[in-house]
Amino acid sequence: MGNREDLLVGARRCLQEKGWARTTVRDISTAADVSMAAIGYHFGSREALLNAALIEAIDEWGTRLGRTLGSFGGVGSSPADRYEAMWAAIIQSFQDDRTLWLATLEALIQAEHSDELRRYLAGSQAQGRRGLAALLLSTPEDEIPDAAPRTLGATQMALFTGLMTQWLTDPAQAPDAAQVVTGLRALTGVVTDGRP
Numbered sequence: 001m002g003n004r005e006d007l008l009v010g011a012r013r014c015l016q017e018k019g020w021a022r023t024t025v026r027d028i029s030t031a032a033d034v035s036m037a038a039i040g041y042h043f044g045s046r047e048a049l050l051n052a053a054l055i056e057a058i059d060e061w062g063t064r065l066g067r068t069l070g071s072f073g074g075v076g077s078s079p080a081d082r083y084e085a086m087w088a089a090i091i092q093s094f095q096d097d098r099t100l101w102l103a104t105l106e107a108l109i110q111a112e113h114s115d116e117l118r119r120y121l122a123g124s125q126a127q128g129r130r131g132l133a134a135l136l137l138s139t140p141e142d143e144i145p146d147a148a149p150r151t152l153g154a155t156q157m158a159l160f161t162g163l164m165t166q167w168l169t170d171p172a173q174a175p176d177a178a179q180v181v182t183g184l185r186a187l188t189g190v191v192t193d194g195r196p
Contacts, residue, residue: 004042006032011053016099020106051117054107061100065093088177094167129153
């Protein structure tokens, strides 16, 4: 590997171990075993390097989660069982990839100061809304109705983000997949006829 690749690996390790805000240029330099000046040469700034490292990590995680979700639920299982299995896989990701999720939340704050990072995160959210809608409709992404990402996909994304924050802050009290499904059934009753 060259210095640029070493810096990305070091920055990713720092994001996992220290998070965005607490990672310094010296931390990255030490983790990568590369001079601090190399950060400026290859990336221009600490922030640009952390952006690149986070984007790389999110892309890898997204591919991994996509494969997991693409195979959720057993053959012959009901839609409700498949939906619960999907949320069980997502919740497992909150546990397995905790440091990445925390870094992603920090990146949302940092995106206020980086147009590049904001555009990337907005694009990832759009892709997530479309992917979730397609998954739930069992339809290829390019065939789903235009409204599906803004309705079904956006609602799932909101649920996803809310669950993530609960699992990151208080996993002992956060709902499991079965409780999510039960809660949605109760919510559907409230919305349709006023009774849970």
